[in-house]
Amino acid sequence: MNKTRLIAGSLALLFAATACGSSSYDATPVPAKPTPAPATPAPAAPETCKNALQSYAPDVTLPPPGAMPDGTTMAKIQQYGRLVAGVSADSLNLGSRDPISGKIQGFDIDMINAVADAIFGEPAPGQPHKVELRVISSPQRLPVLQAPRKDGAVDIVARNMTINCDRWTKIAFSAEYYHSGQKLLVQRDMKEQSLKQLSGKKVCTPTGSTSYTNMRKENPDIIPVTADTDTGCLALFQAGEVVGISGDDTVLAGDVAQDPYARVTTAGQISDEPYGLGMNSGQVDFVKFVNGVLAKMKADGDWQKSYDTWFLKALGPAKPPVAQYGRVAP
Missing domain, CATH: 3.40.190.10 (Periplasmic binding protein-like II)
Incomplete structure (x- = not known):
């Protein structure tokens, strides 16, 4: 390094x-942990969310x-x-x-x-x-x-x-x-462009995010690694603990600005992320x-x-x- x-x-x-x-x-x-009961009862979930x-x-x-x-x-x-x-x-x-x-x-x-x-x-x-x-x-x-x-x-x-x-x-x-979309960040010298090409490899997503679920759907053979913060994923990536980060394009753009050796791949987004x-x-x-x-x-x-x-x-x-x-x- x-x-x-x-x-x-x-x-x-x-x-x-x-x-x-x-x-x-x-x-x-x-x-730090979910509260057992909300302050105000949540409305009943609709049978179908259209x-x-x-x-x-x-x-x-x-x-x-x-x-x-x-x-x-x-x-x-x-x-x-x-x-x-x-x-x-x-x-x-x-x-x-x-x-x-x-x-x-x-x-x-x-x-x-x-x-x-x-x-x-x-x-x-x-x-x-x-x-x-x-x-x-x-x-x-x-x-x-x-x-x-x-x-x-x-x-x-x-x-x-x-x-x-x-x-x-x-x-x-x-x-x-804001309308975002999930993409993939890897090292600049990696040939792989998509999550489908990363079977058996470690990729980080934030804990409790839709990015984790979407990544697992895109390629169940990826080894998921999670971090509580976006910077936590970036730190793992820079330490060589994971080969990539999958998340919203807005977040990945910020990661690239902090790491000259990182790039967002040219593969299309795997989800729509309406904020x-x-x-x-x-x-x-x-x-x-x-x-x-x-x-x-x-x-x-x-x-x-x-x-x-x-x-x-x-x-x-x-x-x-x-x-x-x-x-x-x-």
Whole structure:
């Protein structure tokens, strides 16, 4: 392993080591294991999930910032004084800590800030958004939305989480805010292009992710290796413990930016990964509100500005996904 490779590996480990809460508020603990019972009972699962992308239609207009209607989830957040969000701190371009400023930034963080600003109003120049960021791993994404606040619950999760029918039985989702797809990252000098060519070899995916399930379906003969964070997979890859990483194209683009010896293969994506913002299943009013914020971002160009900042160079041009509504509140 040469010096450049060692430096790249050290950077990956640095991101992993600094994965802790970052905001103007002190971060609080999150549950390491699923909570036995959710704070609000989840609605009964439909017999057939015909369209997981359907969310609750937003109201015609958003309430003015700082004036959330009494009794709503948003009013409770306003009273608490900040929006509490579960995010990643090691997914470059999505949610990662800037090693110079120490701030967590990225596309997912822009979504969270927009929701906070819609509740509290935009901060004065130089002041932080009224957000408390709690860094969570992939397996914690659902538990932190089901736990009581005193046990580490969050109001919302923005951590490249795929919308699917099974998760709808446990939490609620916003309308799709980004459309990703699962691909494969390998060393630059590897000839293999697809997961089907990696039988008997070790490939890493994040624990508790849809990437793991998709990879096993694509090639059951792969030896799966998991890590709690995206950077955990990158560290294993750079240490030679695995031959590749399979995950969302957004995450792999960030990995390539940290490792000059890595490449995303030319093989097509093996899945569609529609991202949604996660919320508690009993907070339909908040889901509608968030969908209104996302619709406004897509309409006024803020979504496009965020995408162009974080992904245009690595992934090329893209337009915001079209929201799908029609889900009936329980």
